[in-house]
Amino acid sequence: MDIPRIFNITESAHRIHNPITPGKLAILGAALRLEAGTRVLDLGSGSGEMLCTWARDHGITGTGIDMSRLFTEQAKRRAVELGVADRVTFIHGDAAGHVAEEKVGVAACVGATWIAGGVAGTVELLAQSLRAGGIILIGEPYWRQVPATEEIAKGCLATAISDFLTLPDLLASFGHLGYDVVEMVLADQDGWDRYEAAKWLTMRRWLETNPDDGMAEEVRARLTSEPVRYAAYTREFLGWGVFALMPRY
Template sequence: MRPVIPRYYVVAESEHELQNPISEEKLLVLGKTLALDRSSRVLDVASGRGGPALLLAGTYGCSVDGIEIEPAFQAVAHEHAHERELSELVSFRLGDASGIDLAPSAYDAALCLGATFVYGGLAETVAALATSVKPGGYVAVGEPYWRRLPLPADYDERNELFTTLDGTVTVFETEGLPVVSVIASSEDDWDRYETLHWRSVAGWLAANPDDPEAEEIRSRSERHKRSYLRFGRDYMGWAIFVGWKRPI
């Protein structure tokens, strides 16, 4: 199994119900797009603290199989499933999804929201999820994209793996899945997501000033904050792209 994610993210996302710049309302739009109902079976790769899986299962009655590599996130997801009486519909497996053989054509929909690094990139993620989806099913991937190019030379946190909105859609099409929906984040979605990081880190630092990793987490938080304010808010978009696996 790969190492778990850096502790910074466990701290920074300790209050996040949704660990991406997206709203519950837009996730419900996703559920309708995927035509979820009580008969639907859904795969959620990198399911995190379980927010999307629990929302979709609670709203549409679908079953969701989550896979999450970070024990702290998986534990919270289990707890929330129990609290909301959804344990019979939702499961969260601890593990590295890239090392798990997914049953072919087992799911009506497969999700990977904000974690294409699990498989090494967007194309690899689309290909991996597509094998697990039944013909006629859907692959939904949440992925950043660049609103405009070129990027500033001093934008240190830019990721060269990301592409434009059109380029992201092209990746799906190249993998044989036409994109049938794009559900994009707003600035409000981004601000809620990013600023909750700031609050969570500030609260944790106040409560744990002598933690051995306190200074590293403080420094990383400040770096991410300045990068978002200077560049990310203007240049980086995020959306859920829904690809359709054509019936045979």
């Protein structure tokens, strides 16, 4: 079980596998007013930076699940590096359908809502692990400006304009699902730069050391095209944020 190899190659040097920066991740943790001992479930936990830094800074405990064997091993090493390996656990596995054995105070899926078929399905899945008074975290893209054509949407690596909503419509959609939006932290263009541009040096270094690998041609093509594609499309049209939700009553 693993994610497509291209992602393990291009994001192998990333600690955070989305456009949020370490500073914004810290802002989010503070904004949630996390209490020591709060249990956090992170579906699609990547290299574990959220759980590890929040365990260090706020004393939370947590479990992360991710399909990438590489990212899961990186998360375990990060926990040791930050001295929180006794508080956070990382599991290599499929997060789709996972429900915590013990209810959690924060149930998160930050940038991997495909695990349950989109935002609505992921919110429904996370709710099954949430204790009363807990918070769901959803990380999701939105249109900063709606593309004029489907070609522009595909330039942002969407399949269609309908893949994403505008920010007001995304916020409204949470209400339609029966949730209050109680916090949000939005990535900015600098965050997008750090997420996307960091891949380019990783790809270049990988090509230098793996010239005969079967993936070399694909990686070379991406390194050639990605800077221009990103600058022309994703950077201008696509936003991204983490949204904190609580069930309405």
